[in-house]
Amino acid sequence: MTTSMRAHMHLIKKLCLVGCILFSLLSASAVSALNTNQADRLISSLVKDINTIINSQKPPTFMYLDFKSVLTKYADTKIMSQKVLGIDWRRATVRQRQDFQKAFEHYLSRKYGKRFREFLGGEIIVTKSRKVNSVFEVVSIVQLDDQAPFEVRWLVANKDGIPKMFNLFIEGINVSSSEKTEIGAMLDKRRGNIDELITHLWELD
Amino acid sequence: MRNRIKIKIYVIMLFMVTSLVGCTGNPTKTTIFDPYEDTNRKTHSFNKSLDKSLLRPASNTYVAIVPKPLVSGISNFSSNLELPIDILNGILQVDLHGVSENSGRFLINSTLGIFGVFDIASRLGIYGKRTGFDQTLYTYGVREGAYTEIPAFGPNTERSTAGLIMSFAINPYGGVFKGAQAAIPTSAKILDLMGKRYKYSDAIDGVLYQSDDSYAQSRQIYLERMRFNLEGKLDDNVYESPYASD
Numbered sequence: 001m002t003t004s005m006r007a008h009m010h011l012i013k014k015l016c017l018v019g020c021i022l023f024s025l026l027s028a029s030a031v032s033a034l035n036t037n038q039a040d041r042l043i044s045s046l047v048k049d050i051n052t053i054i055n056s057q058k059p060p061t062f063m064y065l066d067f068k069s070v071l072t073k074y075a076d077t078k079i080m081s082q083k084v085l086g087i088d089w090r091r092a093t094v095r096q097r098q099d100f101q102k103a104f105e106h107y108l109s110r111k112y113g114k115r116f117r118e119f120l121g122g123e124i125i126v127t128k129s130r131k132v133n134s135v136f137e138v139v140s141i142v143q144l145d146d147q148a149p150f151e152v153r154w155l156v157a158n159k160d161g162i163p164k165m166f167n168l169f170i171e172g173i174n175v176s177s178s179e180k181t182e183i184g185a186m187l188d189k190r191r192g193n194i195d196e197l198i199t200h201l202w203e204l205d
Numbered sequence: 206m207r208n209r210i211k212i213k214i215y216v217i218m219l220f221m222v223t224s225l226v227g228c229t230g231n232p233t234k235t236t237i238f239d240p241y242e243d244t245n246r247k248t249h250s251f252n253k254s255l256d257k258s259l260l261r262p263a264s265n266t267y268v269a270i271v272p273k274p275l276v277s278g279i280s281n282f283s284s285n286l287e288l289p290i291d292i293l294n295g296i297l298q299v300d301l302h303g304v305s306e307n308s309g310r311f312l313i314n315s316t317l318g319i320f321g322v323f324d325i326a327s328r329l330g331i332y333g334k335r336t337g338f339d340q341t342l343y344t345y346g347v348r349e350g351a352y353t354e355i356p357a358f359g360p361n362t363e364r365s366t367a368g369l370i371m372s373f374a375i376n377p378y379g380g381v382f383k384g385a386q387a388a389i390p391t392s393a394k395i396l397d398l399m400g401k402r403y404k405y406s407d408a409i410d411g412v413l414y415q416s417d418d419s420y421a422q423s424r425q426i427y428l429e430r431m432r433f434n435l436e437g438k439l440d441d442n443v444y445e446s447p448y449a450s451d
Binding site: 076079082083111114115118132133134135137147148149153155157158159166167169171172173174177178181182185186188189204205 | 433445
């Protein structure tokens, strides 16, 4: 191999390296590029689904199942489960984490499905959205007959390039943090037994 | 008459001053500050038993006996009576929009709505702007102080307790409802409370009787809602991505 050839190879190697770095940078930015429109579209679609369920006239049990499919479709229930379980998530086994997530989805869709069911005849309307730090906030208004409208705010984050809802605020009440308090109390009452907590979540009316 | 008004103003000023200096300092402002938790928890279980033995059964009976239009009529009547205090607070807060909303609402409902029994204003999209002395004190820079659960009145803060006392001290209807009629505003308020207890029974029962720590749950809900209503925004630290890589 001549000196010029060696220099040539060296240049090609260098170019390859630069290309690789550029490519990974570009693809990374493609993943992180999530804009306000996407977050707005996600929540608008979610709200549309909820409005349909509220005014569907279905019996409550079926409505709760519909709410659950909306929840699992638009939200990241795994990250929500992790948040509400807090430090106890760390000591939970993989199996317990999965079981808790399923039970939490059931519990959440029933508990908040009941509240949403009270909006019968009303409508949820998305009014504005904005980016705050690295998350998106979508503001919606619940319009009910003869009652002052009130706000429900939704937070959306970027999960590997896919927008996912991870928290909501009903008139300023932080659902994730109040459920963290509630789940914590349930766990305390069961002396920290995660399996008993899971059973309890399924049994709650 | 003039003396009475003077005394009232003194009382209000006294409370404003005392609450300015009196609220226990909450160093964090956004989290829960509850140094009287032991006492508060006792009051909470007292309030719960009050609800269970009195308010809940009474509200069920009330709604079962009294026809629905009358229940909402009484409720509207009572809410209408509260508007002058909201207007007064709007003036104290220099909130022109709130004052005009509430004045318009009071005017329409007191006349077209026949003493407030029919809520015509809401049908016209004039919902009013709920406010009170707690918001006025907040506007003047008074800190919320410690969380306090008050017998029969439930979740409060030191600041809102001061506000509650102020609204009692004012009693705007002393000159309107005289003699046997003096009990009208309070009676209407109690019936309104019963109607609301029934209307929101699912949500209230959920917090009081289905939670494993109803005290912690009602405290959190009260504080978050109150702060959101006063500040008109969520706490800054909620805008954090749950994904570590972000």
